[in-house]
Amino acid sequence: MSAKVNTMGAAGARPDAAFPSGAPRAGETVLSVEGLCVGYRGEGGSRVPVVEDVSFELRAGRMLALVGESGCGKSVTAAALGGLLPRGMSVDGGKIAAAPGILRAGRGLAYVFQDPGQCLDPVFRVGRQIVEAMPRADRRRSRERLAELLEQVGFHEPERVARSYPHQLSGGMQQRAMLAMALAGRPRILVADEPTTALDVTVQARLLRLLADLQRKENLAVLLITHNLGVVAEVADEVLVMYAGRAVERGPVSMLASPRHPYVEGLLRALPRLERGAGPLEGIPGQVPALGRRPAGCPFHPRCALARAECRERVPEWREAGDGRALACWVRGGGGR
Numbered sequence: 001m002s003a004k005v006n007t008m009g010a011a012g013a014r015p016d017a018a019f020p021s022g023a024p025r026a027g028e029t030v031l032s033v034e035g036l037c038v039g040y041r042g043e044g045g046s047r048v049p050v051v052e053d054v055s056f057e058l059r060a061g062r063m064l065a066l067v068g069e070s071g072c073g074k075s076v077t078a079a080a081l082g083g084l085l086p087r088g089m090s091v092d093g094g095k096i097a098a099a100p101g102i103l104r105a106g107r108g109l110a111y112v113f114q115d116p117g118q119c120l121d122p123v124f125r126v127g128r129q130i131v132e133a134m135p136r137a138d139r140r141r142s143r144e145r146l147a148e149l150l151e152q153v154g155f156h157e158p159e160r161v162a163r164s165y166p167h168q169l170s171g172g173m174q175q176r177a178m179l180a181m182a183l184a185g186r187p188r189i190l191v192a193d194e195p196t197t198a199l200d201v202t203v204q205a206r207l208l209r210l211l212a213d214l215q216r217k218e219n220l221a222v223l224l225i226t227h228n229l230g231v232v233a234e235v236a237d238e239v240l241v242m243y244a245g246r247a248v249e250r251g252p253v254s255m256l257a258s259p260r261h262p263y264v265e266g267l268l269r270a271l272p273r274l275e276r277g278a279g280p281l282e283g284i285p286g287q288v289p290a291l292g293r294r295p296a297g298c299p300f301h302p303r304c305a306l307a308r309a310e311c312r313e314r315v316p317e318w319r320e321a322g323d324g325r326a327l328a329c330w331v332r333g334g335g336g337r
Contacts, residue, residue: 029059031099032096048291065232066078066242072244081191138186196231247328248261287303
């Protein structure tokens, strides 16, 4: 299947023309991904799959968490939305549909990455870098808009922060400055790729609360990429779990109380528990297969205690499971006919 990128609404329309009120209503779909496939050419010219057949929707005012271990394809999926794939990789299947103007990174679509120290330019003041991300109309009142943005992300001394160089800010302050830069373009979608990884627990919690507040106040559609299910349970509305480049289970965040896919169950068992009598952590044996070495059938079967012959032979089909949930698993009823 060939790659296809669509826009919702008339060609040539302004970014919000697809929404009658000039902005999406809460709960309205602003971006839809259907059957996304990403790959690259390996030795001998053969295609090496990185992401295969992933589908989801992003809705205004709601947060979708993309969850899985490192190497499961979460960041590649997010990068494909804005055309930010690494050199050599390409979208070679599926469809991405969005309102006009959404698929322009830094305008309708903005990113916050996990290492702000690497993303901020060390030779320019923070304020200048945020102003550069503003639409032309906002630059006419850039000083006022800059103060608004810095206050919006929790800075009590916006002028001092704006005059600072990145190295003069702590890790948490750098991440908030990156968030202000992302909001400067007035995006409809915010992609937050492991935004709390380098932060201590206290700063992490503060940033997550801030992100959730901004999501509601700005009616943002947020795609949160993380491997931390504790974070997901606290702030997300919906969850999509990936393994080895494929979606394995999707549903409202409440599904984490009773997941059906063995991989999601394993992730939850590996979470630290503080209650009395919780017992030792139970890790998932093995590791995520490397690119180009993914097994036939269900990619999780080498690590799954429930795997049977069918799991080793055929990839499970994606099936709706009711209550807004879906999964791909032969054993738990999501992969059979």
